[in-house]
């Protein structure tokens with residue numbers, strides 16, 4: 355089936371969307387005529403991450419795909435996700451409840467304590483959850499984001515010393531667009547990190563703590579990364595995707611396709627690997643990453659683990675070490691989405707192997723280690739969310755090896771984030787519908 359083979363990775367197995375939008379929602383942003391749709395498939399919409407299929411599919415095949423999509427659109431029922439209320443896993447019977455709903459493409463959730471959380475919506479709003487409910491009004495005055503393609507308001511994190519006197523810093527990662535260009539050109543954009551404080555319902559004291567040089571901003575609208583995590587020394591780590599240009603991931607003079615490390619005020623830690631190298635981005639901690647959207651520290655070893663969207667068949671889990679090169683796009687287990695070869699190499703000296711990879715790709719998004727009291731058998735196992743298969747998996751590890759993978763939640767919606775809450779429950783952030791689920795062991 356042409357669709358399943360070439361398109362489902364991004365547009366979803368049931369056309370519902372995944373990495374990219376739904377193709378059966380009746381919305382054709384780029385033209386709804388057969389001619390427009392055919393041209394979009396043939397030449398792609400490359401600045402948004404839609405590959406061109408000119409070299410892979412014949413005109414007749416493209417035409418048959420268009421007919422197929424049109425028929426599917428006609429038959430499509432409104433998306434419906436009966437939320438599961440109960441799950442059976444190898445170790446636990448689980449109750450599923452709705453923690454928050456009615457969100458607009460929620461992307462990340464950060465907990466301050468078991469009663470308070472912040473949630474980002476990709477369209478650019480920051481929502482507060484406190485004392486048992488989601489506040490209807492978003493925080494006012496948060497930075498303007500460029501919410502196009504995969505971009506928008508992405509990661510959120512509380513300062514490790516938030517509760518210390520006067521600290522109260524909250525960190526945000528988002529797609530930042532430069533001002534409108536003359537001659538109607540698309541404005542270049544890049545991932546940016548700020549911190550600020552929330553006072554009442556107002557965002558204030560904003561400081562930019564990471565910003566790329568303007569020359570590194572790109573007009574593409576995909577592969578921004580990102581997550582924000584802190585190590586034991588309270589350094590801040592974040593990721594930026596390759597922004598659609600794989601070769602940049604190998605170039606230390608560019609910020610994209612990298613894992614970065616900075617201090618909380620934006621200063622560069624003394625032992626950053628490129629700190630003393632000319633013409634490099636000093637915040638780089640590791641390089642050669644395609645589109646990392648999951649970062650988590652192992653609760654015991656304190657090692658940094660990462661998940662990254664690969665190309666077709668190359669989604670990865672990596673163990674990130676300082677200064678190492680994770681190989682994209684020189685080595686990869688995947689192919690381009692349009693079937694063309696990226697590289698014949700899966701190994702190369704000086705480049706790290708993933709701990710785990712998926713073929714076919716799952717559109718891996720967030721990761722977190724379970725650590726809590728509610729599911730003691732899952733402590734130190736890795737929770738992984740998938741956008742494409744709409745599931746949450748749990749990986750059992752022995753040292754750095756994945757010994758077993760189990761799907762614990764299925765068919766609920768596209769999973770953007772998964773994390774352990776301070777109460778030991780597992781929280782799952784879903785898109786379509788914009789809902790956050792809470793998983794707890796079934797009460798006997």
Ligand code: HEC
Pocket residue numbers: 357360361362363364365373374375377381382383384385391394395399402403404405407419503504691692
């Ligand atoms: C690598 C991911 C990816 C793959 C694979 C992919 N697409 Fe897309 N596609 C996108 C993105 C991203 C967009 C831009 C839409 C958006 O704004 O999210 C898009 C847009 C489109 C559009 C325009 C939709 C509109 O609203 O006008 C069509 C049609 C389309 N894709 C068809 C296909 C078909 C058919 C295939 C398989 C041959 C395919 N795509 C494979 C990512 C992908």
